Amino acid sequence: MQSTAETTRPNASRTDICSAPPRRHPRPDGQDHYTISEVVAFTGLTAHTLRWYERIGLMSHIDRSHTGQRRYSNRDLDWLDFVGKLRMTGMPVADMVRYAELVREGENTYLDRRELLESTRRDVLTRIAELQDTLAVLDRKISFYGDAGRAREGERTR
Amino acid sequence: MQSTAETTRPNASRTDICSAPPRRHPRPDGQDHYTISEVVAFTGLTAHTLRWYERIGLMSHIDRSHTGQRRYSNRDLDWLDFVGKLRMTGMPVADMVRYAELVREGENTYLDRRELLESTRRDVLTRIAELQDTLAVLDRKISFYGDAGRAREGERTR
DNA sequence: CGCTTGCTTGGAGTGCACTCCAAGGTCATA
DNA sequence: TATGACCTTGGAGTGCACTCCAAGCAAGCG
Numbered sequence: 001m002q003s004t005a006e007t008t009r010p011n012a013s014r015t016d017i018c019s020a021p022p023r024r025h026p027r028p029d030g031q032d033h034y035t036i037s038e039v040v041a042f043t044g045l046t047a048h049t050l051r052w053y054e055r056i057g058l059m060s061h062i063d064r065s066h067t068g069q070r071r072y073s074n075r076d077l078d079w080l081d082f083v084g085k086l087r088m089t090g091m092p093v094a095d096m097v098r099y100a101e102l103v104r105e106g107e108n109t110y111l112d113r114r115e116l117l118e119s120t121r122r123d124v125l126t127r128i129a130e131l132q133d134t135l136a137v138l139d140r141k142i143s144f145y146g147d148a149g150r151a152r153e154g155e156r157t158r
Numbered sequence: 159m160q161s162t163a164e165t166t167r168p169n170a171s172r173t174d175i176c177s178a179p180p181r182r183h184p185r186p187d188g189q190d191h192y193t194i195s196e197v198v199a200f201t202g203l204t205a206h207t208l209r210w211y212e213r214i215g216l217m218s219h220i221d222r223s224h225t226g227q228r229r230y231s232n233r234d235l236d237w238l239d240f241v242g243k244l245r246m247t248g249m250p251v252a253d254m255v256r257y258a259e260l261v262r263e264g265e266n267t268y269l270d271r272r273e274l275l276e277s278t279r280r281d282v283l284t285r286i287a288e289l290q291d292t293l294a295v296l297d298r299k300i301s302f303y304g305d306a307g308r309a310r311e312g313e314r315t316r
Numbered sequence: 317c318g319c320t321t322g323c324t325t326g327g328a329g330t331g332c333a334c335t336c337c338a339a340g341g342t343c344a345t346a
Numbered sequence: 347t348a349t350g351a352c353c354t355t356g357g358a359g360t361g362c363a364c365t366c367c368a369a370g371c372a373a374g375c376g
Contacts, residue, residue: 035322036323037323046364046365047322047323048364048365048366049363049364049365051324051325052363052364052365055326065323067323067324067371067372067373068323068324068371069322069323069324069372070324082295085295085296088285088288088289088292089289092362093362093363093364094362110303113303114300114304117296117299117300118300120296121293121296121300124289124292124293124296125293127289128286128289128293130246131246131247131282131285131289132286133243134244134246134247134282135286137243138243138275138279138282139279141275142272142275142279145271145272145275194352195352195353204335205352205353206334207333207334207335209355210333210334210335225341225343225353225354226341226342227342227352227353227354228353228354250332250333251334252332
């Protein structure tokens with residue numbers, strides 16, 4: 001597919017974390033015909049999983065060599081990267097597939113995609129808050145054990 | 159079924175670290191003999207799950223009524239609360255069971271428990287960082303869609 | 317050419333964390 | 347006392363996200 005130069009734009013001062021995608025592809029566009037095992041090495045996913053992603057529609061059709069072997073592009077790598085991020089949010093694979101379908105449907109699905117992403121964003125914020133709460137609990141317990149464990153005042157669940 | 163007040167705690171301004179558990183039990187110690195369905199209402203877990211937790215050793219033996227029905231205590235509620243927190247960290251149930259076993263083994267396992275909690279704490283910090291990273295990616299994409307979607311400069315995975 | 321290594325497929329299997337079932341006993345209310 | 351909601355058990359079933367298998371084609375090398 002048409003190589004769209006480098007996506008790495010500084011995109012200055014996005015909210016708080018960092019800024020732009022520091023995407024560095026293993027090979028430049030045009031030479032990006034990765035075998036499945038290369039993608040395995042890059043992404044940490046298994047070949048099984050990569051084929052499965054394709055089967056369920058989480059990845060649109062992957063280019064093939066003249067003998068039918070998969071050849072992944074930089075674009076595919078980007079997508080896998082994004083999917084990895086979504087996966088970390090706990091989003092079910094089925095929802096990711098829906099997003100992928102929206103992408104395939106074209107520009108008229110921009111609004112739906114945006115809504116999906118925003119709802120995901122809310123989920124992520126919630127999860128971060130929960131984790132920080134959990135962190136507080138852990139710190140309390142750790143400091144309890146840290147106190148040699150002999151001042152066992154008030155701790156219930158040990 | 160008897161509706162025991164409201165469980166909805168405002169959870170007032172949990173700073174972040176330390177301080178004591180703001181536990182508010184449905185009934186005071188001494189009257190804490192909750193049926194399984196009461197615990198279902200308090201925790202949001204299903205009765206199936208509660209019994210399963212007990213079977214796999216995630217909860218130590220629960221008190222029984224004279225006819226053999228479960229009667230949960232405030233202590234059990236605290237434990238379930240903590241388990242809920244651990245669950246949110248993504249800790250496998252098997253690891254929680256190990257922790258529960260350490261608790262049952264007594265005070266000589268303080269060190270192991272502390273180590274387990276500290277390793278969990280590190281996991282939580284990692285996950286928070288990952289989620290914040292994900293948040294940045296989502297924000298980038300959302301702002302892309304936010305720009306009416308017509309300035310489609312550079313966005314690759316859409 | 318044979319050998320090894322890598323890739324292909326559909327379909328079956330795995331592990332986790334529940335989730336449900338059947339058959340029966342218990343409890344509160346009318 | 348009888349109705350219906352609730353509780354008990356062991357074991358089987360479910361859904362998700364992979365994970366693996368067998369059989370076979372393909373590519374590179376001595």
